[in-house]
Amino acid sequence: MKVSVVGSGYVGTVTAACLAELGHQVICIDIDEERVNKINSGVSPIWEQGLDELIQNHAGGNLKATSDYESAVNDSDISFICVGTPSDDYGNIDLSIVKSASESLGYAIGSKDDYHVVVLKSTVVPETTENFVTPILEQASGKQAGKDFGVSMNPEFLREGKAVYDFMNPDRIVIGALDKHSGDVVSHLYDKVECLNEFIRTNPRTAEMIKYANNSFLATKISFSNEIGNICKKLDIDTYEVMKVVGMDFRISPYFLNSGAGFGGSCFPKDVRALTGKSKEIGYEPILLDSVIRVNENQPHRMIDLLEEKIGHLENKTITVLGLAFKNGTDDIRESRSVPVIADLLYNGAKIKAYDPQANGNMKKVFSSVNYCDSAEEALYNSEACLVMTDWNEFKNLDSEFGLMKNKVVVDGRRIIPFQNLEQEIDYVGICW
Ligand SMILES: NC(=O)C1=CN([C@@H]2O[C@H](COP(=O)(O)OP(=O)(O)OC[C@H]3O[C@@H](n4cnc5c(N)ncnc54)[C@H](O)[C@@H]3O)[C@@H](O)[C@H]2O)C=CC1
Ligand SMILES: O=C(O)[C@H]1O[C@H](OP(=O)(O)OP(=O)(O)OC[C@H]2O[C@@H](n3ccc(=O)[nH]c3=O)[C@H](O)[C@@H]2O)[C@H](O)[C@@H](O)[C@@H]1O
Numbered sequence: 001m002k003v004s005v006v007g008s009g010y011v012g013t014v015t016a017a018c019l020a021e022l023g024h025q026v027i028c029i030d031i032d033e034e035r036v037n038k039i040n041s042g043v044s045p046i047w048e049q050g051l052d053e054l055i056q057n058h059a060g061g062n063l064k065a066t067s068d069y070e071s072a073v074n075d076s077d078i079s080f081i082c083v084g085t086p087s088d089d090y091g092n093i094d095l096s097i098v099k100s101a102s103e104s105l106g107y108a109i110g111s112k113d114d115y116h117v118v119v120l121k122s123t124v125v126p127e128t129t130e131n132f133v134t135p136i137l138e139q140a141s142g143k144q145a146g147k148d149f150g151v152s153m154n155p156e157f158l159r160e161g162k163a164v165y166d167f168m169n170p171d172r173i174v175i176g177a178l179d180k181h182s183g184d185v186v187s188h189l190y191d192k193v194e195c196l197n198e199f200i201r202t203n204p205r206t207a208e209m210i211k212y213a214n215n216s217f218l219a220t221k222i223s224f225s226n227e228i229g230n231i232c233k234k235l236d237i238d239t240y241e242v243m244k245v246v247g248m249d250f251r252i253s254p255y256f257l258n259s260g261a262g263f264g265g266s267c268f269p270k271d272v273r274a275l276t277g278k279s280k281e282i283g284y285e286p287i288l289l290d291s292v293i294r295v296n297e298n299q300p301h302r303m304i305d306l307l308e309e310k311i312g313h314l315e316n317k318t319i320t321v322l323g324l325a326f327k328n329g330t331d332d333i334r335e336s337r338s339v340p341v342i343a344d345l346l347y348n349g350a351k352i353k354a355y356d357p358q359a360n361g362n363m364k365k366v367f368s369s370v371n372y373c374d375s376a377e378e379a380l381y382n383s384e385a386c387l388v389m390t391d392w393n394e395f396k397n398l399d400s401e402f403g404l405m406k407n408k409v410v411v412d413g414r415r416i417i418p419f420q421n422l423e424q425e426i427d428y429v430g431i432c433w
Pocket of ligand 2: 256
């Protein structure tokens with residue numbers, strides 16, 4: 001099939017490259033010329049395991065990129081919208097990028113004779129497909145949805161770092177169609193994908209809600225584990241021992257029970273906020289979800305409190321931050337828990353040395369005054385304390401490197417340092433244990 005994919009970020013690029021790998025003819029559409037040029041020259045615009053190879057293999061063949069909506073829509077039968085849906089200043093969903101992408105698609109559909117299907121893959125609050133995107137498409141195209149063109153909502157569940165694998169091996173595929181025909185067209189695209197559970201066919205607002213309920217539940221598991229961990233620490237109980245046993249209950253499962261510095265990334269924080277915003281808009285006070293966010297926002301400040309308990313005031317002290325990405329396996333720093341930690345350290349007058357295997361460059365754009373290092377060893381040298389913020393595997397092997405510190409205080413926000421087995425003696429503090 002012929003597909004165009006609007007937005008060449010994490011979701012759009014992975015969707016485009018994987019659809020090309022499945023044999024479809026794919027055109028990426030992005031307003032960022034640099035991203036368009038990269039894809040056309042066979043280079044991925046983002047760092048994601050396995051993505052470079054896919055783009056290299058298909059660029060110039062069945063994978064192309066452009067910034068011209070009209071030609072891309074004319075050359076395809078389906079368009080996926082994969083643009084960002086960030087939080088606005090109040091934490092509610094900001095649909096301005098979806099609006100502009102929908103308008104551009106609408107104008108292009110207006111000047112096309114054949115039937116076209118628009119599929120929203122961006123995470124959007126319930127009612128957006130029906131009450132926001134569809135009217136924009138109708139107005140811009142001068143055509144009628146369900147008759148002249150189709151509309152569907154197909155939420156994405158991939159994890160960054162494992163995005164290509166997740167796209168190719170989904171545990172479920174959800175298609176919320178405005179009209180049956182457009183749902184059938186979208187479903188057909190995934191013919192060659194083996195789905196662990198099943199294809200779910202539903203209406204757009206249910207598909208939208210499934211995505212939010214899914215992310216909010218996972219975020220709730222993490223905040224719950226953090227709350228239990230914070231209580232455990234006060235009682236001198238190892239919360240990892242506790243949650244390991246709790247996770248043995250098949251009704252709970254062992255996943256997403258790791259306490260620590262909290263959840264970051266481009267999705268959990270903004271999606272829980274967006275759902276609470278939508279909920280308040282329709283007159284329901286989301287007490288539990290508000291608390292999920294509060295617990296999460298508090299965890300990074302606990303790191304600083306623990307640090308101050310150990311070394312006193314932070315003014316002019318050199319502190320190492322190990323890990324800047326919001327989790328291992330990515331260069332993404334969006335809502336990384338390292339951001340509030342670095343902000344707190346700078347506010348308190350500390351000098352910061354930081355190291356991340358992938359994300360130094362991205363964090364440099366946010367905090368230019370930090371001294372970015374090329375290795376953990378360099379970052380630890382002469383430092384007075386270290387905060388571990390990301391669960392990179394290479395941090396598991398650190399040992400003698402801690403010996404380079406002036407003062408061997410290590411505050412671990414991810415339970416990644418094997419503190420019980422180190423040869424080097426350190427003053428170890430776990431955030432919840
Ligand atoms: N990042 C992730 O792991 C996941 C993200 N999602 C959802 O997918 C959506 C996209 O997220 P990301 O890929 O992370 O976003 P992103 O910010 O990485 O990428 C968005 C892309 O859209 C482009 N863009 C902006 N305005 C445009 C326009 N008018 N026309 C064409 N291109 C335009 C940008 O240049 C950028 O390349 C969001 O709603 C997000 O919540 C869903 C599942 C996983
Ligand atoms: O909607 C999205 O964008 C995606 O959000 C998450 O994926 P992602 O943000 O890539 O990362 P996760 O692996 O879920 O981790 C999110 C955050 O939670 C933290 N986390 C995770 C698990 C845990 O037990 N404890 C914990 O603190 C991680 O360190 C990280 O900061 C979901 O897992 C995906 O299914 C979803 O598609």
